[in-house]
Amino acid sequence: QVQLVESGGGLVQAGGSLRLSCAASGRTFSSYTMGWFRRAPGKERGSVAAMKWAAGSPYYVNYANSVKGRFTISRDNAKNTLYLQMNSLKPEDTAVYYCAAGASVLAWSRESEYTYWGQGTQVTVSS
Numbered sequence: 604q605v606q607l608v609e610s611g612g613g614l615v616q617a618g619g620s621l622r623l624s625c626a627a628s629g630r631t632f633s634s635y636t637m638g639w640f641r642r643a644p645g646k647e648r649g650s651v652a653a654m655k656w657a658a659g660s661p662y663y664v665n666y667a668n669s670v671k672g673r674f675t676i677s678r679d680n681a682k683n684t685l686y687l688q689m690n691s692l693k694p695e696d697t698a699v700y701y702c703a704a705g706a707s708v709l710a711w712s713r714e715s716e717y718t719y720w721g722q723g724t725q726v727t728v729s730s
Contacts, residue, residue: 609624612724633683636708
């Protein structure tokens with residue numbers, strides 16, 4: 604059974620940092636595209652960042668414009684874990700953050716291309 608389990612969310616003040624983790628189990632995701640999405644209150648879920656590995660090295664890393672320079676996506680294939688380091692957090696980053704994985708992702712920001720999803724972790728940034 605494939606599972607993605609996010610952790611690391613919480614309440615932080617504006618300007619602070621959090622690191623989210625996504626532990627994958629049930630299969631090896633080393634060749635998958637893995638990404639982070641978020642759903643802010645009253646808004647649709649949107650893409651945050653994604654990365655794909657190939658032949659043991661990062662093939663590409665992409666970020667939404669709103670988080671470039673502040674967030675960093677990384678993965679530890681040995682631990683089958685994806686991370687999202689979030690720095691300089693803003694109140695508008697408040698959302699439920701989801702981890703996702705897909706085997707054949709062509710458009711990294713498109714939700715429909717991801718097969719597996721976690722249950723989400725809440726991030727709240729106070730002003």
